[in-house]
Amino acid sequence: MAEYDETVVSEHDGIKELDNQLPRWWVILFQLSIVFAVIYMLWFHVLGLGNDQESKYADTEARAEAAQAARQSELIASMDLNAPSTLPEVVTEGGEIYQANCSSCHHSTARGLIGPNLTDAYWINGSEFEDTMHIIAKGKLEKGMQAWESSLSLRQRHAVASYLYSIRGSNPPDPRAPEGELVEGSDSPEYNM
Numbered sequence: 001m002a003e004y005d006e007t008v009v010s011e012h013d014g015i016k017e018l019d020n021q022l023p024r025w026w027v028i029l030f031q032l033s034i035v036f037a038v039i040y041m042l043w044f045h046v047l048g049l050g051n052d053q054e055s056k057y058a059d060t061e062a063r064a065e066a067a068q069a070a071r072q073s074e075l076i077a078s079m080d081l082n083a084p085s086t087l088p089e090v091v092t093e094g095g096e097i098y099q100a101n102c103s104s105c106h107h108s109t110a111r112g113l114i115g116p117n118l119t120d121a122y123w124i125n126g127s128e129f130e131d132t133m134h135i136i137a138k139g140k141l142e143k144g145m146q147a148w149e150s151s152l153s154l155r156q157r158h159a160v161a162s163y164l165y166s167i168r169g170s171n172p173p174d175p176r177a178p179e180g181e182l183v184e185g186s187d188s189p190e191y192n193m
């Protein structure tokens with residue numbers, strides 16, 4: 001037990017206020033907590049050496065994003081290029097490639113312009129995914145379809161072909177008259193999937 005100094009500091013209506021000594025262990029703890037608070041303040045908020053909640057959160061988020069990006073590129077790298085992809089990233093990229101390179105001849109909605117409608121069930125060069133991949137790569141120069149294998153990578157050609165698959169059957173307004181052979185069911189993104 002700590003010792004008490006019984007010195008009376010004040011007294012009112014019979015209530016005495018005594019000048020008690022605080023226990024030494026308590027005082028030391030109190031002083032240590034002040035020292036700790038100063039170091040803590042300097043460490044985290046002045047010098048910024050520690051990881052506070054915000055930077056820890058940002059760290060965790062950055063790691064999660066990196067893991068997600070790694071998973072995504074793994075998925076894309078291991079993608080089967082002989083089948084259309086339905087991954088939103090691939091289809092979106094394909095749409096951008098389409099608008100930049102193909103819309104001048106096939107129209108921005110792919111309803112057909114100089115080149116045929118690419119959303120209907122009529123095909124001059126085949127309705128299968130591999131037919132689309134093939135004509136994009138090799139073209140058909142005598143009919144005005146360019147070959148893209150030198151300007152678009154295989155992955156880019158796969159992306160644009162996947163995009164075309166995704167808009168099969170989209171029924172754009174003012175379509176160009178059907179050309180080629182009717183292949184029932186080929187105007188659906190589910191065709192042969």
Ligand code: HEC
Nearest residue numbers: 101102105114115116123124125126132135140143144145
């Ligand atoms: C300079 C004009 C032009 C551009 C640019 C062009 N095409 Fe074509 N495309 C054509 C023409 C013309 C045909 C028809 C060929 C034929 O008669 O066999 C065609 C045919 C096609 C076909 C086959 C359609 C069918 O019915 O068999 C696909 C698929 C196609 N193009 C995709 C694309 C893609 C994808 C791009 C962009 C990377 C592209 N085209 C850019 C003119 C073009």
